[in-house]
Amino acid sequence: MESIERDLIAAFRQSFGREPRLFRAPGRINLIGEHVDYNDGFVMPAALDLSIWTAIAPRPDRRLRLRSLIMDDIVEFDLDDSAAQSRGDWSDYIRGVAIFLERAGYRLCGADLAFDGNLPIGAGLSASAAFEVSAGFALLTICGAKVDRVELARICQRAENQFVGVRCGIMDQYISCCAIAGSALLLDCRSLTARKVAIDPKARLVLCDTMVRHQLASDEYNLRREDCERAVAALSTRIAGIAALRDVTFDQLMRYADSMPELVFRRARHVVGEIDRTLRAAAALDAGDLEECGRLMNLSHDSLREDYQVSCGELDLMVDIARDIPGVYGARMMGGGFGGCTINLVDGARAEAFAHTMAERYRSATNVTPPILTCVPGPGAGPADLIGAAHVAAR
């Protein structure tokens, strides 16, 4: 048992005076396919082996008592409080999931819950989805419900969209629920079907954290989503039967560029190009062509910086440093943007030297020492004690 699990159990006993069960849900990386999930596109995420844990024990009533060790806070509410308003804090993620599980037809029981994690918050590694999924898995299991992983992902996304107020896509919740250890997944965000994509064992996926935590990211995120909707509305007057930017080809977009404002066109150009790059990156990895995958990752970053405008100075700096280091196939910002991490596809034999050089150069430019982590794709959410077994069964 990891020490974080032991500490969480001890904290649970101290707060609630009884024995909990433990559940865990991972954060994620994404090789390529950024800001395309809410356009019905393709993404290529994998689970991190960093997680949020939920300790839980049922109560005979309908109250949920939540203790977060991460936020050092306790919040209580009643599942029957129909006038539930979001509070604007961490507890909204849990309350939202509970509300939307009940709206989906599950009858939950009251519970005491405690949370902890080793996933940095605000680093673009999807701690919020991990928080939602870990709590959702726990709440369903203790009331005796069978967990349908894809449905749980959808319900958690709905909670974040409608209760927390971030109009995120499905990628983070899906991969936290459905990840497969040892692989990335190529996920079709329209059909929610996925296939494994193997990464050549001679390459490493290395995360570098800028340590920038951007406060305005969720407002900007919702604005980008609106821009995409405006592009679809404009293109719908020219092309029949399109429901999302997924349905638009690059040629069509260029032909009808004048149907929308320049900025909206640039947002759409990122999305249409990124969906194509993601499919081509999957084909490149299938063929063992790491150079091509890296080249597409580089193009992804440039498009996110120039057209989608979700990068920031520190992310650009980190990407520039990476591209100068020998053994790097590709480097790009990852996740929603405006801070957080870059993901780097690096030759395994040179990964250590890469981390060393990156840390030194980023520190000398910014005075900040960047955390650097080599990722090993882990399994999706489950009971913490059975997580290995759950993964084997899911395959």
Ligand code: GLA
């Ligand atoms: C955040 C969202 C995801 C996705 C990424 C960008 O992580 O939660 O749904 O849109 O940003 O690719």
